[in-house]
Amino acid sequence: MYKTSQKHQRENSLHGSESIAEARFHDTNTDKAVVPFLKWPGGKRWIVPQLLNVLGSFQFERYFEPFLGGGALFFALRPSRALLSDLNPDLINTYVQVKQNAAAITRKLRRLPVSAEKYDRMRASSPASRFERAVRFLYLNRTAFGGIYRLNREGVFNVPFGGGQRTPEALWRDGLLANAACVLKTARFLTCDFEKATADVGENDLVYCDPTYTVAHSNNGFVRYNERNFAWDDQKRLAACCQRLARRRIGLGQAHDSQTSAIARF
Numbered sequence: 362m363y364k365t366s367q368k369h370q371r372e373n374s375l376h377g378s379e380s381i382a383e384a385r386f387h388d389t390n391t392d393k394a395v396v397p398f399l400k401w402p403g404g405k406r407w408i409v410p411q412l413l414n415v416l417g418s419f420q421f422e423r424y425f426e427p428f429l430g431g432g433a434l435f436f437a438l439r440p441s442r443a444l445l446s447d448l449n450p451d452l453i454n455t456y457v458q459v460k461q462n463a464a465a466i467t468r469k470l471r472r473l474p475v476s477a478e479k480y481d482r483m484r485a486s487s488p489a490s491r492f493e494r495a496v497r498f499l500y501l502n503r504t505a506f507g508g509i510y511r512l513n514r515e516g517v518f519n520v521p522f523g524g525g526q527r528t529p530e531a532l533w534r535d536g537l538l539a540n541a542a543c544v545l546k547t548a549r550f551l552t553c554d555f556e557k558a559t560a561d562v563g564e565n566d567l568v569y570c571d572p573t574y575t576v577a578h579s580n581n582g583f584v585r586y587n588e589r590n591f592a593w594d595d596q597k598r599l600a601a602c603c604q605r606l607a608r609r610r611i612g613l614g615q616a617h618d619s620q621t622s623a624i625a626r627f
């Protein structure tokens with residue numbers, strides 16, 4: 362899976378005198394794993410310890426996460442070189458804005474009341490600026506019922522107000538946005554399909570795939586992160602893409618949302 366000799370040959374060209382192993386972790390203000398700032402359906406926080414057992418000691422140059430969602434593994438690994446992507450443009454815009462404007466987003470969110478009326482107004486709004494779109498996305502993510510993210514076929518977010526404990530407060534109280542901004546400092550982002558996102562993968566890179574749960578009849582019951590569902594044909598495309606990467610001996614981690622979560626390493 363990983364060719365040690367090639368790794369050492371490449372170290373100096375990539376990071377000067379710094380080794381790849383040393384370069385993997387950011388100089389964050391915390392040694393602890395960074396908690397994802399998004400509540401994301403299908404998020405893999407619960408399986409991160411097992412993923413780290415398999416991938417944690419793996420040496421790599423760049424980390425690719427083409428189904429980013431809440432990025433649970435990215436925030437646990439904190440790689441210094443990462444290409445993070447997802448098909449959902451509002452999600453990726455939010456990451457970019459958190460990376461660039463975490464303090465201003467926090468100030469704005471703190472001023473917003475948490476109520477059913479405000480929620481309905483936010484949900485119905487369609488801000489023009491990228492910054493305001495990210496504020497709306499975070500507000501809805503933290504106040505929607507059950508933390509669900511669901512779009513209808515027209516691409517409209519249609520989850521009702523959550524109430525009770527569902528507030529954005531943890532974003533600043535627990536430093537979620539500030540810590541995320543720190544870890545995201547050197548990450549690059551793309552809004553695109555996984556095939557495009559992995560086109561440039563090199564042999565010392567690590568690719569972690571956590572696609573939307575799909576069943577052969579193309580109806581996964583409730584998860585719709587995008588206007589178009591991740592269909593069975595997409596699963597087949599992904600399998601072919603992973604096989605191509607594996608043939609080139611590229612590090613590959615994959616998770617499935619099923620009762621017996623499987624992690625494949627080639």
Ligand SMILES: C[S@@+](CC[C@H](N)C(=O)[O-])C[C@H]1O[C@@H](n2cnc3c(N)ncnc32)[C@H](O)[C@@H]1O
Pocket residue numbers: 401402403404405406427428429430431432433434446447448449553554555556571572573574586587590591595
């Ligand atoms: C199960 S979630 C990923 C969860 C993530 N691992 C976490 O820990 O939060 C799957 C993600 O894949 C994205 N997605 C669906 N189809 C895609 C495609 N064709 N290409 C790239 N991303 C896609 C969805 O928008 C969603 O964010």
